[in-house]
Amino acid sequence: MSETVxxxxxxxxxxxxxxxxxxxxxxxxxxxxxxxxPLYLSSQYLLVLMWVFTGAVGAMGLTMLIGQxxxxxxxxxxxxxxxxxxxxxxxxxxxxxxxxxGLPTLLAxxxxxxxxxxxxxxxxxxxxxxxxxxxxxxxxxxxxLGFWLANQLPSIAGSASSGRYAPSLKLPGxxxxxxxxxxxxxxxxxxxxxxxxxxxxxxxxxAYVAGRGALSGRVGRGWRAVRDNEAMATVMGVSxxxxxxxxxxxxxxxxxxAGVMVVWWYSGLMKxxxxxxFGTYGTTVAISYLAMCVIGGLGSLGGxxxxxxxxxxxxxxxxxLNGSTSAGSLSGTAFTPVVITNLIFGALIVLIIMFExxxxxxxxxxxxxxxxx
Amino acid sequence: MLTVxxxxxxxxxxxxxxxxxxxxxxxxxxxxxxxxNGAGKSTLLRAISGTLGLHGGSITAGQIAWKGxxxxxxxxxxxxxxxxxxxxxxxQIFGRxxxxxxxxxxxxxxxxxxxxxxxxxxxxxxxxLKERAGQPAGLLSGGEQQMLAIGRALMSAPEILLLDEPSLxxxxxxxxxxxxxxxxxxxxxTAVLLVEQNATMALRVADLAVVLEVGELALQGDAAELxxxxxxxxxxxxxxxxxxxxxxEETTAARRGARARRPLGVWTP
Numbered sequence: 001m002s003e004t005v006x007x008x009x010x011x012x013x014x015x016x017x018x019x020x021x022x023x024x025x026x027x028x029x030x031x032x033x034x035x036x037x038p039l040y041l042s043s044q045y046l047l048v049l050m051w052v053f054t055g056a057v058g059a060m061g062l063t064m065l066i067g068q069x070x071x072x073x074x075x076x077x078x079x080x081x082x083x084x085x086x087x088x089x090x091x092x093x094x095x096x097x098x099x100x101x102g103l104p105t106l107l108a109x110x111x112x113x114x115x116x117x118x119x120x121x122x123x124x125x126x127x128x129x130x131x132x133x134x135x136x137x138x139x140x141x142x143x144x145l146g147f148w149l150a151n152q153l154p155s156i157a158g159s160a161s162s163g164r165y166a167p168s169l170k171l172p173g174x175x176x177x178x179x180x181x182x183x184x185x186x187x188x189x190x191x192x193x194x195x196x197x198x199x200x201x202x203x204x205x206x207a208y209v210a211g212r213g214a215l216s217g218r219v220g221r222g223w224r225a226v227r228d229n230e231a232m233a234t235v236m237g238v239s240x241x242x243x244x245x246x247x248x249x250x251x252x253x254x255x256x257x258a259g260v261m262v263v264w265w266y267s268g269l270m271k272x273x274x275x276x277x278f279g280t281y282g283t284t285v286a287i288s289y290l291a292m293c294v295i296g297g298l299g300s301l302g303g304x305x306x307x308x309x310x311x312x313x314x315x316x317x318x319x320x321l322n323g324s325t326s327a328g329s330l331s332g333t334a335f336t337p338v339v340i341t342n343l344i345f346g347a348l349i350v351l352i353i354m355f356e357x358x359x360x361x362x363x364x365x366x367x368x369x370x371x372x373x
Numbered sequence: 374m375l376t377v378x379x380x381x382x383x384x385x386x387x388x389x390x391x392x393x394x395x396x397x398x399x400x401x402x403x404x405x406x407x408x409x410n411g412a413g414k415s416t417l418l419r420a421i422s423g424t425l426g427l428h429g430g431s432i433t434a435g436q437i438a439w440k441g442x443x444x445x446x447x448x449x450x451x452x453x454x455x456x457x458x459x460x461x462x463x464x465q466i467f468g469r470x471x472x473x474x475x476x477x478x479x480x481x482x483x484x485x486x487x488x489x490x491x492x493x494x495x496x497x498x499x500x501x502l503k504e505r506a507g508q509p510a511g512l513l514s515g516g517e518q519q520m521l522a523i524g525r526a527l528m529s530a531p532e533i534l535l536l537d538e539p540s541l542x543x544x545x546x547x548x549x550x551x552x553x554x555x556x557x558x559x560x561x562x563t564a565v566l567l568v569e570q571n572a573t574m575a576l577r578v579a580d581l582a583v584v585l586e587v588g589e590l591a592l593q594g595d596a597a598e599l600x601x602x603x604x605x606x607x608x609x610x611x612x613x614x615x616x617x618x619x620x621x622e623e624t625t626a627a628r629r630g631a632r633a634r635r636p637l638g639v640w641t642p
Contacts, residue, residue, distance in 0.1 A: 218481060221470075225478045228467035231427050235461055237453025237482035237529065 034201045038194035039186055046197045047265070048316040053200040054261040055308030057207045059292035060301050061254020064211060066290075067299020068220055069247030070227030071127055075139035076289040078146040079252040081272070081281035082119050083259020085150070085157045087112035088166040088270040098164045099155050105169045113256045120252025124245035143276065143283050150272030150281070163271025166263050168192070169199060177268075200261060204305070207254060211301045214250065223247050288312070295348055297359025306360045310348065314341040374400050375421070375457070375533055375564070380435035382413075382420050390416040390430065391588045398533065398581075403555060403565045405579035405596060407572050407609055412585040414568040415462060418535045421566070422459035423449040439533070453482055458531035462538040462568075464518040466525070468511030472502055475510045475521055479528030487530045495524040498557060516547040523554065533564040540571045552578045572609035576600040584609075 038046055062076045090108035094100025103111070123142070130138050150157040158164030168177025175181075176195045183190040214220055225233040226243045234240055262280060263270045273279030292311045296303025315338050356362045375398040382391040391413045398404045406414050419425045421437055421444060437445045444452050467475050476495060480488045496503040499520045505513065510521055519539055526534060536555065540548040552574045559565050559578075569575035575596075576582055582599045584592040592599060599605050 221474060221478050222481055224470055224474070225467055225481070228469055229465055231424065232461065232465040232467070233478075234427060234449045235422060235424055235453075235459050236479055236525070237450045238478075239448075239450050 031205075035198070038190070038197045039188045043191075043193035044320055045317075046193050048313060048320065050197055050200045050261075050265055051316050052305075052309050052313040053204040054258050054265055055289070055292060055312030056204050056305040057261060058255050058258030058289055059296065059304035059308050060207055060211050061251040061258070062289050063293040063296060063299055063301065063304040064215065064220075064223075064254070065247050065251035066293055067297075068215060068227065069223035069244065069251075071244060071247060072132055072136035073127075073139045073248070073251065074136045074283075074286045074290065075123075075142035076251075076255050077281045077283070077285040078142040079116050079120060079255030080259040080262060080285070081146045081150060081157075082252075083112050083116040083256030084166075084263045084270050084281075085259075086115040086256065087260040087263055088158065088164055089156060092164065092166045097155060098158065105167055106171060109169065109257075109260055112260050113253050116256025116259065117249040117253035120255075121245050121249040123248055123252075124241065127248050128241045128244045140283065140286070143281075143286055146281060147273060147276040157272045158270050160272045160274045163269050165268045166270055168196070168264055168268060196264060199264075203257065203261065207257060208301055208305070211254075215301070219246065219250075291345060291349060295345065295352060295359055297361025297363075300359065300361030302364070303359050303361035310345055314344060374398065374440065375566070376438045377417070377421070378436050378438075380417070380420060380437065381433045382416050382425060382430055383433055384416075384428065384430040389588060391420070393435070394585070394588075394590050395435075396583050396590070396593065398564050398566050400532075401559070401562050401564055402581060403559050403567060403579045405572075405575035405582040406566065406568045406585060407570075407575060407582060407605070408585035408591075409570070409608075411587070413588040414585055415537055416588075417585070418459055418461075418537050418566065418568055420445070421452075421535055422457065423447055423452045424459065424461075450482065453529055456530060456532040457535070458526040458529055458533070459535040460522050460526045460537060460539065462541055464515065464522050466510045466513075466518050466521050468509065470510055471506065472508055472510050472513065472521060473506040475525050476502065476528055479525030483529045488528070491528045491530050494561070495527050498527070498554065499524050516543050516550065519543065519547075519551065520554070523558075527558070527563075531563055533566065534558060535566045535568075537568045538570060539567070540569060540574060548574050572600075572605065576605075 037049070041049075058076060058080055061079075062073065065071050065073055087108055089099060090101050090103045090111050091105050092098070092100040093102035101108075123139070126138055127135060151160050154160070168175075170176065173181070176199050177192050179189070179191060183195075188194075215223075222233075222238050222243045223246075225236065225238055226240050230240050233243070271280075273282050275282065277283050279285070288311050292304055292307030294307070295310055296305070296307030318340055352359050356366075358365070377394060377396050380391055380394045381389070383389045394413070394417065396404070396406075406417060408414050416425070416430065419428060419430065420432055423444065425431055432445050435445075436443055439455055439457055442455060444455065444457065447455070467478060470478065476492060477488075480491060483491065501517055502521060502524055505517070510518065513521060523534075523536070523539065539551045539555070543551065548571055555565055555567060555578045567575055567579060576599060577596075579596040582592075582594065582596040583590060584599070584605065592602070592604065
């Protein structure tokens with residue numbers, strides 16, 4: 001929503017060049033910081049950041065769907081599941097209990113993303129007909145369907161009790177899961193945690209850049225036209241059904257990538273949930289993705305990364321900060337990190353809707369305007 | 374040439390909106406469609422642009438052809454590709470998108486080679502849209518929004534433009550401006566089918582005109598001739614001394630009536 005107004009417009013050339021320069025410098029600086037982080041942070045903090053990256057990739061897909069294409073989806077966690085399962089099936093060799101093709105991992109990654117996108121496109125007949133909350137509720141059924149299917153098909157999704165394993169990414173000559181080849185940067189040995197962190201950061205950056213490209217070009221314009229006024233878009237020759245299907249497919253592909261990242265984050269474990277409302281692919285996660293998009297500002301890619309930092313980052317980070325790694329019900333206090341996080345992001349959503357409905361993206365724009373003045 | 378032959382259309386099962394309407398729009402001409410509310414003017418445009426279905430309507434008989442190609446069985450998107458463009462009534466712009474983006478959205482189905490040229494043409498016709506390129510379209514004034522709606526349609530480089538009530542809700546000065554814009558667009562070779570309630574303006578810019586009455590074609594002919602005809606004068610131009618006097622009498626009578634009623638009223642707001 002917020003980025004539509006600030007979409008690339010013909011500004012004064014001199015100002016535009018300056019902005020571009022600033023942006024390039026900012027991006028480079030951010031890149032350097034992210035590159036150096038694993039050298040200074042312990043692996044448990046890296047895991048927190050990797051979980052944030054995973055959430056960010058998924059949330060970017062959802063925010064494009066909701067904010068730019070105007071379609072509410074509560075099925076994002078289902079597509080995350082589809083992505084994870086597809087990767088496991090494509091990449092792992094398979095044995096007597098599980099089906100697997102043992103494809104090269106990079107190919108499996110691409111195929112998993114494409115497969116999830118196609119599954120999203122299959123939902124088009126429904127997404128093309130329903131709007132708003134009706135579509136949201138209809139899509140929610142997918143989460144239940146996914147839960148049921150995953151539990152019915154242990155040979156594909158892995159059993160709900162022990163799951164199945166999928167390999168980490170191996171590029172020719174570079175292994176992200178093992179120290180092969182061994183690598184030293186500034187006298188720090190780059191182990192699997194550091195490698196995975198770079199991989200996750202790179203995938204997030206890639207997803208962001210691809211998303212920016214799509215949104216600033218014809219694809220995004222078509223989505224926004226359909227979002228703002230379907231009848232008008234039709235009159236201009238835009239096929240509403242096709243635009244909606246593309247939006248769902250792209251959003252699902254992002255969720256698929258997030259799904260693969262989830263599997264890697266669990267060190268290759270693909271395990272379906274044992275309950276539909278709690279776990280990695282359930283309704284709670286679907287709502288979490290929605291919360292990231294709302295907190296970040298619907299339709300804003302950058303905002304959804306910040307949203308992921310809060311919704312996925314805080315519950316992981318807080319237990320590390322107060323020293324208790326286990327944040328279960330046995331920790332002796334009612335205010336476990338999870339409860340505190342839930343309170344924080346509950347309060348954030350209320351505050352954001354009250355004071356800045358455009359979320360972090362809106363806040364950012366205000367700050368930029370203040371600085372320019 | 375756009376030909377509409379024996380066209381009938383209805384909404385739902387019962388509401389018949391057009392009956393046996395035939396008309397032609399010669400290449401490069403402006404044809405005005407006049408008529409009162411509910412005469413079927415918008416229905417006619419929707420039928421041509423293929424968007425009748427969006428409003429729960431359908432063509433029941435007859436055919437529409439553009440340069441020998443039947444349009445009545447095509448989807449809206451392919452009709453646009455045949456460069457037949459509709460500007461629906463009510464200035465339906467994309468309010469949350471910038472002016473420039475609105476225009477670019479208009480060129481979504483146009484071939485890449487035509488887009489830059491179309492943009493330049495729109496900017497020449499409407500310099501204000503270039504000035505306001507970065508503004509959210511929702512913040513434009515009514516007249517500017519109408520220009521944007523027309524400009525957006527021009528982005529697909531139409532050969533015929535179907536304009537639905539472009540002067541609706543605009544100040545008189547703006548109405549005249551829209552009239553001259555229609556002429557300018559026509560001057561570059563684009564045919565225009567202009568639906569208007571403002572008959573004075575429509576007949577001034579049009580070459581030919583048709584009058585619809587409750588879904589049927591009542592009159593058709595040369596715009597200048599129609600403008601001079603008694604029936605059009607009486608019905609749409611309101612220019613007759615007699616009708617003016619009559620209207621005046623009616624107003625005074627109504628006023629008098631209102632004054633007379635007031636003391637009797639129990640509740641006087």
